[in-house]
Amino acid sequence: MIQGYASLWGVADLNGDVVQAGAFADSLAKTGAQGVRMLNQHDARAPVGVWDEIIEDERGLFVRGRIEDWSPEARFAAALSRAGAMDGLSIGYRTARARRQGRLRVLSEIELWEVSLVTFPMLPGARFGLG
Template identity: 40%
Template sequence: MQYKTKRVPFELKNFDQETGIFTGYAAVFGNVDDGGDLIQPGAFTKTLKHNKDRIKICWQHDPYSPIGKPIEMKEDKKGLFVKGQISNTSLGKDVKILLKDGVINELSIGYDTVKKEWKDGVRHLKELKLYEFSPVTWAMNDEALITSVKANEDIKEVLTKTIELLDRLLEKTEVKEKDSSELEMERLVTSIDSLEKNIGNKLKKAN
């Protein structure tokens, strides 16, 4: 597993600058993001059950700059609902002002992918281990860098599956298995088409 981050528009529902308490959504289900990922409902169920007390609120994903703690986290039909409290430290006070003024309006989650499934060029994230979520500054260059890294991972994943399909085809040398081999060939062609489309999309977004 590899630690990753994912930025989403910060849907700030309520914010009390005095107490530092805010509510919003750290992740939304069912939509394909710019990185080609789709978070499925239930992706956070296990991590909220077993890892909830260790999840923190950080500033810009810096583990040495924790700024608060979650008060409530739960999945609903829309996504991962969070209620958090920003601590009254010097950094926390600055963050509260930035949130109130709307300077910071994006949230990013830090996570590991535990279970995923590849479908039609989209990576379905079925289970995630959540470590933290952070208020972040929007930055196009950072997004392009993240997209580039994700593209390399996607290419490796599709190539691995393509090689596996080729190995199975080579093993099937008997004529009686012709129908099965043709089916495998169709799957191979589909995987290659998906790879070509994914590479093109990732390169466009990275540039």
């Protein structure tokens, strides 16, 4: 079992994107957690598990799921996670609504496609732990 925050409200990532609270609500209402893929390093050819729960809370986008044992990529991602060599999360999405605020892009509506396990997250605070 892994869990953590894939996005944090009001925190700029390294690319200058800031996610506004509630940005995922419509997308999650349509697909639920089962419609969001768990990938390794954003590789669509490498699903490594499933998300059992994805919710927006007061801090950000909280995710909980399981890395499965169904492929070499999944076993490798699990081993890296257990060793503490990989603990980042990163979202794959389509921007539905955004606005400029100085150098930042504020995302107010996001169509969430996937949450990846990554070595280096674009949002440094987007991390997971084993639970």
